[in-house]
Amino acid sequence: xxxxxxxxxxxxxxxxxxxxxxxxxxxxxxxxxxxxxxxxxxxxxxxxxxxxxxxxxxxxxxxxxxxxxxxxxxxxxxxxxxxxxxxxxxxxxxxxxxxxxxxxxxxxxxxxxxxxxxxxxxxxxxxxxxxxxxxxxxxxxxxxxxxxxxxxxxxxxxxxxxxxxxxxxxxxxxxxxxxxxxxxxxxxxxxxxxxxxxxxxxxxxxxxxxxxxxxxxxxxxxxxxxxxxxxxxxxxxxxxxxxxxxxxxxxxxxxxxxxxxxxxxxxxxxxxxxxxxxxxxxxxxxxxxxxxxxxxxxxxxxxxxxxxxxxxxxxxxxxxxxxxxxxxxxxxxxxxxxxxxxxxxxxxxxxxxxxxxxxxxxxxxxxxxxxxxxxxxxxxxxxxxxxxxxxxxxxxxxxxxxxxxxxxxxxxxxxxxxx
Amino acid sequence: xxxxxxxxxxxxxxxxxxxxxxxxxxxxxxxxxxxxxxxxxxxxxxxxxxxxxxxxxxxxxxxxxxxxxxxxxxxxxxxxxxxxxxxxxxxxxxxxxxxxxxxxxxxxxxxxxxxxxxxxxxxxxxxxxxxxxxxxxxxxxxxxxxxxxxxxxxxxxxxxxxxxxxxxxxxxxxxxxxxxxxxxxxxxxxxxxxxxxxxxxxxxxxxxxxxxxxxxxxxxxxxxxxxxxxxxxxxxxxxxxxxxxxxxxxxxxxxxxxxxxxxxxxxxxxxxxxxxxxxxxxxxxxxxxxxxxxxxxxxxxxxxxxxxxxxxxxxxxxxxxxxxxxxxxxxxxxxxxxxxxxxxxxxxxxxxxxxxxxxxxxxxxxxxxxxxxxxxxxxxxxxxxxxxxxxxxxxxxxxxxxxxxxxxxxxxxxxxxxx
Numbered sequence: 001x002x003x004x005x006x007x008x009x010x011x012x013x014x015x016x017x018x019x020x021x022x023x024x025x026x027x028x029x030x031x032x033x034x035x036x037x038x039x040x041x042x043x044x045x046x047x048x049x050x051x052x053x054x055x056x057x058x059x060x061x062x063x064x065x066x067x068x069x070x071x072x073x074x075x076x077x078x079x080x081x082x083x084x085x086x087x088x089x090x091x092x093x094x095x096x097x098x099x100x101x102x103x104x105x106x107x108x109x110x111x112x113x114x115x116x117x118x119x120x121x122x123x124x125x126x127x128x129x130x131x132x133x134x135x136x137x138x139x140x141x142x143x144x145x146x147x148x149x150x151x152x153x154x155x156x157x158x159x160x161x162x163x164x165x166x167x168x169x170x171x172x173x174x175x176x177x178x179x180x181x182x183x184x185x186x187x188x189x190x191x192x193x194x195x196x197x198x199x200x201x202x203x204x205x206x207x208x209x210x211x212x213x214x215x216x217x218x219x220x221x222x223x224x225x226x227x228x229x230x231x232x233x234x235x236x237x238x239x240x241x242x243x244x245x246x247x248x249x250x251x252x253x254x255x256x257x258x259x260x261x262x263x264x265x266x267x268x269x270x271x272x273x274x275x276x277x278x279x280x281x282x283x284x285x286x287x288x289x290x291x292x293x294x295x296x297x298x299x300x301x302x303x304x305x306x307x308x309x310x311x312x313x314x315x316x317x318x319x320x321x322x323x324x325x326x327x328x329x330x331x332x333x334x335x336x337x338x339x340x341x342x343x344x345x346x347x348x349x350x351x352x353x354x355x356x357x358x359x360x361x362x363x364x365x366x367x368x369x370x371x372x373x374x375x376x377x378x379x380x381x382x383x384x385x386x387x388x389x390x391x392x393x394x395x396x397x398x399x400x401x402x403x404x405x406x407x408x409x410x411x412x413x414x415x416x417x418x419x
Numbered sequence: 420x421x422x423x424x425x426x427x428x429x430x431x432x433x434x435x436x437x438x439x440x441x442x443x444x445x446x447x448x449x450x451x452x453x454x455x456x457x458x459x460x461x462x463x464x465x466x467x468x469x470x471x472x473x474x475x476x477x478x479x480x481x482x483x484x485x486x487x488x489x490x491x492x493x494x495x496x497x498x499x500x501x502x503x504x505x506x507x508x509x510x511x512x513x514x515x516x517x518x519x520x521x522x523x524x525x526x527x528x529x530x531x532x533x534x535x536x537x538x539x540x541x542x543x544x545x546x547x548x549x550x551x552x553x554x555x556x557x558x559x560x561x562x563x564x565x566x567x568x569x570x571x572x573x574x575x576x577x578x579x580x581x582x583x584x585x586x587x588x589x590x591x592x593x594x595x596x597x598x599x600x601x602x603x604x605x606x607x608x609x610x611x612x613x614x615x616x617x618x619x620x621x622x623x624x625x626x627x628x629x630x631x632x633x634x635x636x637x638x639x640x641x642x643x644x645x646x647x648x649x650x651x652x653x654x655x656x657x658x659x660x661x662x663x664x665x666x667x668x669x670x671x672x673x674x675x676x677x678x679x680x681x682x683x684x685x686x687x688x689x690x691x692x693x694x695x696x697x698x699x700x701x702x703x704x705x706x707x708x709x710x711x712x713x714x715x716x717x718x719x720x721x722x723x724x725x726x727x728x729x730x731x732x733x734x735x736x737x738x739x740x741x742x743x744x745x746x747x748x749x750x751x752x753x754x755x756x757x758x759x760x761x762x763x764x765x766x767x768x769x770x771x772x773x774x775x776x777x778x779x780x781x782x783x784x785x786x787x788x789x790x791x792x793x794x795x796x797x798x799x800x801x802x803x804x805x806x807x808x809x810x811x812x813x814x815x816x817x818x819x820x821x822x823x824x825x826x827x828x829x830x831x832x833x834x835x836x837x838x
Contacts, residue, residue, distance in 0.1 A: 003422050003449065003751070004803040007465075016453055016463050017822060028819035029447055030422065030806070034435055044435050044783040046426075047758040132766065332422070336755070337802035338791055339466040347551065349794035352771040364463040366802075371790030372757055375768035383430075383756035383785075384423040387449070389819070396815075400447035400808070403436060 001287045001303070002332035002386055008296065008368060009303035011337075012249065015362040021307040021314070022327050027390035029400045031407065033331055033383065038064035041072040047383040050288065051115040053330040053404060054107035058082070058281075060408035060419065066134075068103065068151065069111045075140075077111045081279055081408060082160060084417045091278035092160045093271075095264045095309075097219045097302065098285030099167030100211075101151040104330060108281045109163070110154035112141050119152045119170035119183065130292055131377045143176045150176075156187035156211075162271060162280070164212035164264045166219045168196065171211070187211050198259040201267060210271070212264070220254040221286045223301025231294040231356035231370050241350045243341065246357040246365055249297035262308035269316050277415055282309050291333040292378040294354045296368040299335065314391055324392035324414045328407060332386050334379035338367035354379075420706045420722070421751035421805055427715065427787060428722035430756075431668065434781040440726040440733070441746050446809035448819045450826065452750055452802065457483035460491040466802040469707065470534040472749040472823060473526035477501070477700075479827035479838065485553075487522065487570065488530045494559075496530045500698055500827060501579060503836045510697035511579045512690075514683045514728075516638045516721065517704030518586030519630075520570040523749060527700045528582070529573035531560050538571045538589035538602065549711055550796045562595045569595075575606035575630075581690060581699070583631035583683045585638045587615065590630070606630050617678040620686060629690070631683070639673040640705045642720025650713040650775035650789050660769045662760065665776040665784055668716035681727035688735050696834055701728050710752040711797040713773045715787040718754065733810055743811035743833050747826060751805055753798035757786035773798075 010020050034056065035048040041064065049065040056062060059069050059078035069078045082092045096105045101118035116127035117138035126133040141147035148154050152170040155163060171184040178186075184194055192211040195201045201212055229247040236242065265282050272278045284306035290298030310327060317323035340357045342349055353371025360366055370379045388407065390398055394414060399406075412419050429439050453475065454467040460483065468484040475481060478488050478497035488497045501511045515524045520537035535546035536557035545552040560566035567573050571589040574582060590603040597605075603613055611630040614620045620631055648666040655661065684701050691697045703725035709717030729746060736742035759776045761768055772790020779785055789798045807826065809817055813833060818825075831838050 002803075003805070004801065006449075007451065007802060007804045010451065010804075011463075011465055016451060016465060019820065023449075023820035026819060028449060030425075030442075032426065032429065032435060042782075044779075044781055046430055046435060046756060046779075046783060046785050332756075334755075336753075336791065337465060337751075339799060339802075342792060342799065347794070349792050351791060352793040353790050360463075360465075362463055363461075364465060366465050369791055369801075371772050372755065372770060372788055373761065373768050374771040375766070380758060380761065382423065382788075383426060383758075384421075385426045385429075386422070400445060401438065401442035 001329035002384055004336050005287060005291065005299055005303065005333060006387065008335060008337050008366065009300045011364070011366055012300045012358065012360055013304055016364070020303070021310045022389050025327065025389040025391045027395035027398050029388045029398060029402060030385040031328060031388050031402055031404050032385050033404045034062045036062055036064055036072050038072050047381055048331050049381065050103035050330040051107060054104040056404040057407045058108045060405045062405060066115045067113060068106045068115055070113055075113055080108055081411050082108050084412065085277070085279045085415060086159050088417060089276065090415065091272050091276055093162030093268045093278065093280040094160060094165070095162070095261070095268050095280065096165035096283040096285050097261055097305065098165060098283060099170060099217045100155055100163050100165040101167045101170045102218070102285060104283050104285065105165060105281065106151045109158055109160055110151045111148070112138055112151060114138050117141065117150050118167070119173040120150050120176040121173045122170070123150055152183045153186065156183050156192070157190055161209050162268045163210065164268060166213065166215035166217050168213035169216040171213055184211070184213070198257060198263070201259055204267070214259055218286060218289060220258050221252055221290060221298045221301055222255045222260070222305060223249045223297045224252040224295065225297045225356070226250045229356070231296060231354035231368060234350040234355050241348050243350065244355060244357055246359045248359045249300055252301070260308065261305040262312050265309040265312045269312065274320060279411065279415065282313070284309065288330070288333060291335045291370070294370045294379060296335065296356050296358060317391055321393060324390065324394055326388060326390050326407065326410070328388040329386040332382045332384035334370045334372040334382060336369040338369040340365040340367040420748035421803055423755050424706060424710065424718055424722065424752060425806065427754060427756050427785065428719045430783070430785055431719045431777065431779055432723055439722070440729045441808045444746065444808040444810045446814035446817050448807045448817060448821060449804040450747060450807050450821055450823050451804050452823045453481045455481060455483055455491050457491050466800055467750050468800065469522035469749040470526060473523040475823040476826045477527045479824045481824060485534045486532060487525045487534055489532055494532055499527055500830050501527050503831070504696070504698045504834060505578050507836060508695070509834065510691050510695055512581030512687045512697065512699040513579060513584070514581070514680070514687050514699065515584035515702040515704050516680055516724065517584060517702060517708070518589060518636045519574055519582050519584040520586045520589045521637070521704060523702050523704065524584060524700065525570045528577055528579055529570045530567070531557055531570060531573070533557050536560065536569050537586070538592040539569050539595040540592045541589070542569055571602045572605070575602050575611070576609055580628050581687045582629065583687060585632065585634035585636050587632035588635040590632055603630070603632070617676060617682070620678055633678055637705060637708060638677050640671055640709060640717045640720055641674045641679070641724060642668045642716045643671040643714065644716045644775070645669045648775070650715060650773035650787060653769040653774050660767050662769065663774060663776055665759070665778045667778045668719055671720070679727065680724040681731050684728040684731045688731065693739065698830065698834065701732070703728065707749070707752060710754045710789070713789045713798060715754065715775050715777060736810055740812060743813055744809065745826065745829070746808040748805040751801045751803035753789045753791040753801060755788040757788040759784040759786040
């Protein structure tokens with residue numbers, strides 16, 4: 001999520017003179033991401049993935065892409081804020097619209113050398129990542145090799161109080177060393193109450209750790225283009241640019257029954273004992289995933305979900321003023337808010353990438369351009385600094401610019417932990 | 420200038436863990452731009468040009484692209500902060516690396532229906548704009564029709580104390596109604612001392628209005644790609660992507676002798692009477708212009724110039740603590756900090772636009788992608804929210820999010836003027 005994506009969502013959701021919930025937060029800064037190459041960790045990389053950027057926030061470390069809270073090259077474990085908080089008797093939780101085993105939540109709850117090692121069956125060989133296949137080797141993390149197992153196994157064995165998101169396909173795999181038992185069985189033995197629907201989520205017992213698995217992998221998104229319209233390559237007919245038909249955003253029928261991010265956030269906050277500190281990581285994951293897929297309405301709906309979750313967090317913080325609420329992103333992305341007709345330069349020129357024209361509720365026409373990549377499969381991230389917003393007593397002290405790893409330091413200081 | 424451009428410049432100039440001068444400013448917010456169509460000013464436009472966005476900052480109004488401090492559709496004059504300040508006996512100045520007649524400075528110093536009407540010879544017919552030609556009709560602004568004349572004529576007739584930048588080609592045209600006299604002659608009659616070189620600038624008399632014209636149009640930029648390298652279309656040979664050769668940035672020989680933005684800023688600040696208030700608009704114009712031209716090193720060098728000018732402004736404000744320093748942009752742009760090799764998605768895919776790979780001084784490789792447009796001539800702006808930074812006693816009161824026209828209100832309030 002970056003300034004382009006936020007502006008696209010603002011214009012669609014509340015109009016160009018409106019304000020998103022995050023626009024009302026009193027603190028706003030910019031965050032420089034940092035990454036290094038796996039082969040030589042002294043060489044900087046400027047465009048990162050969610051694994052290494054979430055690792056920076058979760059651990060204060062700088063690592064290479066696809067690594068989950070482990071060091072580049074040397075494969076050492078980086079201690080997470082969740083582990084530090086738990087070690088001091090605090091409560092912890094992860095809420096996400098992605099699979100709980102996906103890069104961002106995984107970086108807060110596990111340690112492994114590759115993000116693709118999401119379940120016991122995914123530890124070696126070609127594994128899916130964003131519609132492609134990535135050569136994977138996490139064999140030294142296998143339990144039979146003395147390791148802690150895959151990401152789902154590590155989460156199932158964890159002491160994180162609340163885990164809500166997608167990813168049942170990785171928890172329903174057989175445990176590596178006890179094939180008669182699934183990873184979710186192991187989670188149950190470790191004290192997790194497991195819920196798989198909104199109904200079950202709303203009927204939870206009060207006193208247990210909870211593991212919510214509401215989809216095989218990523219949760220369905222709330223919005224899609226009318227008629228499932230997405231950004232497309234612009235065609236020329238007899239040499240003339242033919243701009244794609246404008247569309248509006250519409251509800252995604254597949255979202256029906258999916259718990260929304262606000263509901264999951266509310267339940268997580270209700271379950272925490274207010275007499276004790278907590279760390280809760282809440283992710284609207286498909287702002288990114290729908291940008292990879294060139295689906296502007298998908299990303300807009302997920303910014304809306306983020307804002308709803310934020311409203312609930314802010315309400316909580318208003319009643320519990322010792323709460324610090326931070327909103328930020330892993331990294332910036334491909335989508336650009338563009339002129340629907342090429343703007344002042346329009347002389348039969350158009351985007352060389354994938355392009356959508358969106359009809360806005362206030363009566364305008366918004367171009368969204370995706371052109372980092374000519375792959376038919378997916379756009380890729382960009383390397384811009386990203387926003388950070390804050391609400392809470394400490395925000396007057398926060399700097400206007402920071403390195404991503406310093407977000408970890410802010411949390412450590414807020415919680416009174418020792419790095 | 421936007422987060423992408425700032426990050427590209429930070430990484431090249433000070434490294435990915437370094438800080439630009441603007442990163443040290445205590446206040447950072449985000450600004451939503453606003454524009455409307457000329458035909459129906461009730462219809463919003465989301466991607467704007469520097470004319471209407473600078474008009475928002477200079478006047479608090481919202482107008483259509485290419486308009487200079489006049490209203491969309493109805494062509495009414497919008498009063499500028501410079502006129503209001505002058506009306507209250509304050510001092511005013513404009514410093515830019517563009518032509519003084521270009522959209523941003525023009526919006527602070529003139530009123531006209533089209534930005535292309537830069538000199539008396541440019542009032543009707545096809546006029547140049549960014550390497551293209553734009554149909555222009557400012558005939559009702561001609562002096563013979565009772566108007567105030569072209570942008571250069573309006574500036575020459577103005578009471579702005581300091582005008583430093585480029586644009587001699589528009590001031591050396593014959594005056595519309597006195598062909599024996601140029602526009603710069605008229606400026607001299609109006610009390611302007613005219614300087615055309617750094618030497619002359621440094622030898623100025625103390626007591627006069629000054630008009631500095633240091634290039635026919637835009638001033639030369641400080642940096643360019645080694646061997647004048649720019650972003651290029653990526654080729655495929657036998658179906659395989661061939662990424663362009665990486666390059667570093669190098670001094671632009673054409674910049675020699677050009678006054679830099681810091682020097683112009685310093686001279687402007689020195690000339691103001693410290694016992695009286697002032698408004699000084701300082702623009703590093705070619706961050707934008709070099710992005711249109713797909714020249715990443717050009718933009719980087721101009722962010723460097725902006726930071727040097729900012730250092731001088733901050734030093735001034737530290738000694739004169741009643742000073743408010745704001746840094747912002749007209750609008751966001753095409754350039755994206757991208758993976759130099761396609762990142763995790765690299766499977767023989769690459770940017771469909773123009774692409775450069777830049778060797779950074781800290782030993783990394785930075786991709787810069789330009790892909791808003793398949794025109795051979797120029798990229799176009801994007802519509803993202805843009806940064807605003809601040810230094811001064813008031814910055815604790817500034818909001819984390821604002822509409823662009825509210826920048827005008829901040830200046831009005833600071834100066835104690837009445838809207």
